[in-house]
Amino acid sequence: xxxxxxxxxxxxxxxxxxxxxxxxxxxxxxxxxxxxxxxxxxxxxxxxxxxxxxxxxxxxxxxxxxxxxxxxxxxxxxxxxxxxxxxxxxxxxxxxxxxxxxxxxxxxxxxxxxxxxxxxxxxxxxxxxxxxxxxxxxxxxxxxxxxxxxxxxxxxxxxxxxxxxxxxxxxxxxxxxxxxxxxxxxxxxxxxxxxxxxxxxxxxxxxxxxxxxxxxxxxxxxxxxxxxxxxxxxxxxxxxxxxxxxxxxxxxxxxxxxxxxxxxxxxxxxxxxxxxxxxxxxxxxxxxxxxxxxxxxxxxxxxxxxxxxxxxxxxxxxxxxxxxxxxxxxxxxxxxxxxxxxxxxxxxxxxxxxxxxxxxxxxxxxxxxxxxxxxxxxxxxxxxxxxxxxxxxxxxxxxxxxxxxxxxxxxxxxxxxxxxxxxxxxxxxxxxxxxxxxxxxxxxxxxxxxxxxxxxxxxxxxxxxxxxxxxxxxxxxxxxxxxxxxxxxxxxxxxxxxxxxxxxxxxxxxxx
Amino acid sequence: xxxxxxxxxxxxxxxxxxxxxxxxxxxxxxxxxxxxxxxxxxxxxxxxxxxxxxxxxxxxxxxxxxxxxxxxxxxxxxxxxxxxxxxxxxxxxxxxxxxxxxxxxxxxxxxxxxxxxxxxxxxxxxxxxxxxxxxxxxxxxxxxxxxxxxxxxxxxxxxxxxxxxxxxxxxxxxxxxxxxxxxxxxxxxxxxxxxxxxxxxxxxxxxxxxxxxxxxxxxxxxxxxxxxxxxxxxxxxxxxxxxxxxxxxxxxxxxxxxxxxxxxxxxxxxxxxxxxxxxxxxxxxxxxxxxxxxxxxxxxxxxxxxxxxx
Numbered sequence: 046x047x048x049x050x051x052x053x054x055x056x057x058x059x060x061x062x063x064x065x066x067x068x069x070x071x072x073x074x075x076x077x078x079x080x081x082x083x084x085x086x087x088x089x090x091x092x093x094x095x096x097x098x099x100x101x102x103x104x105x106x107x108x109x110x111x112x113x114x115x116x117x118x119x120x121x122x123x124x125x126x127x128x129x130x131x132x133x134x135x136x137x138x139x140x141x142x143x144x145x146x147x148x149x150x151x152x153x154x155x156x157x158x159x160x161x162x163x164x165x166x167x168x169x170x171x172x173x174x175x176x177x178x179x180x181x182x183x184x185x186x187x188x189x190x191x192x193x194x195x196x197x198x199x200x201x202x203x204x205x206x207x208x209x210x211x212x213x214x215x216x217x218x219x220x221x222x223x224x225x226x227x228x229x230x231x232x233x234x235x236x237x238x239x240x241x242x243x244x245x246x247x248x249x250x251x252x253x254x255x256x257x258x259x260x261x262x263x264x265x266x267x268x269x270x271x272x273x274x275x276x277x278x279x280x281x282x283x284x285x286x287x288x289x290x291x292x293x294x295x296x297x298x299x300x301x302x303x304x305x306x307x308x309x310x311x312x313x314x315x316x317x318x319x320x321x322x323x324x325x326x327x328x329x330x331x332x333x334x335x336x337x338x339x340x341x342x343x344x345x346x347x348x349x350x351x352x353x354x355x356x357x358x359x360x361x362x363x364x365x366x367x368x369x370x371x372x373x374x375x376x377x378x379x380x381x382x383x384x385x386x387x388x389x390x391x392x393x394x395x396x397x398x399x400x401x402x403x404x405x406x407x408x409x410x411x412x413x414x415x416x417x418x419x420x421x422x423x424x425x426x427x428x429x430x431x432x433x434x435x436x437x438x439x440x441x442x443x444x445x446x447x448x449x450x451x452x453x454x455x456x457x458x459x460x461x462x463x464x465x466x467x468x469x470x471x472x473x474x475x476x477x478x479x480x481x482x483x484x485x486x487x488x489x490x491x492x493x494x495x496x497x498x499x500x501x502x503x504x505x506x507x508x509x510x511x512x513x514x515x516x517x518x519x520x521x522x523x524x525x526x527x528x529x530x531x532x533x534x535x536x537x538x539x540x541x542x543x544x545x546x547x548x549x550x551x552x553x554x555x556x557x
Numbered sequence: 558x559x560x561x562x563x564x565x566x567x568x569x570x571x572x573x574x575x576x577x578x579x580x581x582x583x584x585x586x587x588x589x590x591x592x593x594x595x596x597x598x599x600x601x602x603x604x605x606x607x608x609x610x611x612x613x614x615x616x617x618x619x620x621x622x623x624x625x626x627x628x629x630x631x632x633x634x635x636x637x638x639x640x641x642x643x644x645x646x647x648x649x650x651x652x653x654x655x656x657x658x659x660x661x662x663x664x665x666x667x668x669x670x671x672x673x674x675x676x677x678x679x680x681x682x683x684x685x686x687x688x689x690x691x692x693x694x695x696x697x698x699x700x701x702x703x704x705x706x707x708x709x710x711x712x713x714x715x716x717x718x719x720x721x722x723x724x725x726x727x728x729x730x731x732x733x734x735x736x737x738x739x740x741x742x743x744x745x746x747x748x749x750x751x752x753x754x755x756x757x758x759x760x761x762x763x764x765x766x767x768x769x770x771x772x773x774x775x776x777x778x779x780x781x782x783x784x785x786x787x788x789x790x791x792x793x794x795x796x797x798x799x800x801x802x803x804x805x806x807x808x809x810x811x812x813x814x815x816x817x818x819x820x821x822x823x824x825x826x827x828x829x830x831x832x833x834x835x836x837x838x839x840x841x842x843x844x845x846x847x848x849x850x851x852x853x854x855x856x857x858x859x860x861x862x863x864x865x866x867x
Contacts, residue, residue, distance in 0.1 A: 101668070102661055102664065102665055102668070103657070103660075103661055103664070104649070104652075104660065104661070104664045273650070274646070274649045274650050279649075279652075280652075282653075283652040283653040284653075286653040287652075287653040292559055292562075292653075293652075293653040294559060295561065297561070298559050298560070298561050308559060309559065309560045309561075309854070310558055310559055310560060310563075311558050311559075311560055311563045311704055311708075311794070311852045311853075312558075312796065
């Protein structure tokens with residue numbers, strides 16, 4: 046078999062393909078294209094299987110309905126050049142800064158309401174608005190310690206923001222493990238590129254968390270709070286705790302005494318200063334939120350109010366990533382930062398607005414309707430592929446609760462080469478870059494999580510809907526030093542079949 | 558160290574040892590059934606069930622039900638398959654404190670259970686022993702000797718003492734013409750037959766075999782060795798140190814159980830072996846409770862079902 050067979054039937058692609066442009070193969074992908082061309086297809090498959098089995102062995106999984114599944118990693122990397130990344134990085138930073146300013150304002154002085162930037166009702170009617178945290182000033186002013194801004198590339202290849210995640214964005218562990226797996230699974234291709242490393246994430250996160258410690262604590266104890274082993278992102282919680290070298294606690298490990306948070310250790314109670322929580326607001330503290338939550342810690346909100354513990358990300362951040370507020374973010378950027386948005390939103394209609402609702406209802410069959418507080422692709426209706434009954438049902442829902450819905454045109458997501466049953470084919474992807482805010486600066490992890498929709502034509506890329514992921518390579522400029530290679534994660538084991546067929550490994554290029 | 562993590566490590570130790578020792582125990586039992594035609598299958602399986610604390614079994618005790626209950630059936634909490642599952646659960650909840658080597662050794666073992674349950678018994682027992690050796694080897698090589706390590710060592714040794722006591726009960730109750738074979742098999746199962754022969758210069762007596770498994774201070778699977786190790790781990794965990802007496806309940810219980818065996822004339826021990834062994838198992842159970850109360854306190858979801866009830 047030859048190269049032709051793996052790529053045969055790849056194009057032409059409708060929409061923007063990141064490997065093939067109008068004039069053929071883009072420069073960016075020549076080396077990857079050639080590498081897969083030189084490898085016999087059986088070998089490509091064998092290596093892909095090697096990736097899968099090493100993930101299973103390591104327990105790198107996510108949970109779906111109580112079952113642990115490996116998160117499929119595609120063997121073809123996604124490549125982003127330095128120039129395009131500059132735009133993403135600047136755009137994400139800008140957005141996070143604007144959202145921070147918005148949260149401080151919305152839970153504080155409320156100037157934006159007086160200035161008419163966003164109607165007060167839009168914010169306080171959000172199900173994620175928690176009055177209980179109004180007036181809590183975070184120690185270093187940071188509320189969005191970690192964010193994930195979901196991006197897509199439109200028909201012209203321009204990056205656009207699809208949604209913001211300012212609560213507990215997950216997926217960063219796959220960025221780290223994917224990189225590790227690819228460097229051992231595809232070493233010769235890896236070595237031909239100068240890739241910006243991702244392993245710095247844990248250190249960056251830890252220093253941001255330490256910086257967020259309550260005033261007067263010089264050597265804070267940081268913990269990661271997980272809902273427990275049955276949570277779908279449990280693997281990620283363990284990886285973060287492990288690579289930061291901090292305790293991974295469950296709600297039952299913590300106890301509040303006199304406005305302070307302690308953890309139960311074998312030597313008695315020990316104080317905790319910063320909690321990187323991976324539990325939703327509603328489950329954090331049964332005294333403040335859901336009384337039936339067994340995951341949380343009674344008294345936690347009080348301790349945070351008293352300024353004795355920092356909860357990261359802050360409670361109530363959900364108002365910032367509400368899909369209705371999303372439509373105002375470009376205005377927020379102009380209002381707070383006096384800048385033009387670097388990354389554009391996707392065109393969006395607010396169904397709460399009477400004129401816009403009229404238009405949406407007329408064009409239901411050609412739009413994508415999203416519930417404002419849904420996440421993970423939940424409740425989304427794609428007009429063109431919905432039945433008449435589904436559309437009628439949707440119409441009734443929108444009329445009943447217009448505030449709960451937004452509408453967007455069907456966007457053709459960009460495609461990247463992906464190994465599927467028939468060979469390497471274009472599949473739709475999105476991108477979630479992760480940003481860490483330590484109070485001085487917003488740091489953007491170079492790369493982020495690329496999720497790929499494996500079924501042909503599928504437009505919703507989500508792990509709970511049969512999605513996979515890709516290692517995302519942000520290329521360094523030729524003159525740019527790569528100071529920290531990705532080697533401080535533990536090595537992923539390789540299957541023996543893989544290492545037997547592996548070509549001699551060239552030394553990674555690290556010219557400075 | 559978090560109490561919950563300490564407890565998980567303690568139980569990883571116990572589950573690991575139990576999987577290993579159950580495989581050894583079954584190996585002995587199967588060999589006895591095969592090699593000694595005089596053995597009454599129903600009686601001897603019944604005895605084994607009693608030793609393992611299975612007293613509500615409704616079916617006929619024979620080698621097949623024995624293999625199901627103690628090896629293959631994931632629904633039977635005493636089975637090796639179930640014990641490996643529990644070990645993996647415990648490891649998962651302590652994932653961030655385990656080294657990747659230990660975790661992936663445990664995880665791979667758990668993933669191998671479905672394949673293992675379709676192996677022939679002897680093959681499965683070998684597989685279990687190889688896998689447990691791999692896990693304990695990785696742990697030995699990669700775990701730092703902090704509190705967590707001592708909880709793990711403590712769990713292993715308490716379980717080992719408990720299971721060795723069960724092995725000794727089984728051997729002692731074989732009786733009659735089969736007893737020589739039974740002791741030999743027990744020594745083999747513990748991996749101590751050759752060293753026993755060297756120590757006793759080839760003299761095979763039941764009493765010598767019992768002495769070796771009960772009292773030898775150099776043989777790591779003997780009761781006295783396991784109890785001494787457990788006591789040492791407890792001493793290391795008790796950071797406050799002690800000047801007089803034993804403030805730690807677990808240490809007191811284990812120490813007393815050990816001296817009961819160590820300072821009693823061997824003949825006396827042999828005469829009342831099943832009784833003594835049962836007493837020892839009760840001491841192990843009480844010590845485990847005392848450790849839970851002192852160090853882990855808030856938990857009650859790990860429970861043995863195979864505990865001796867009296």
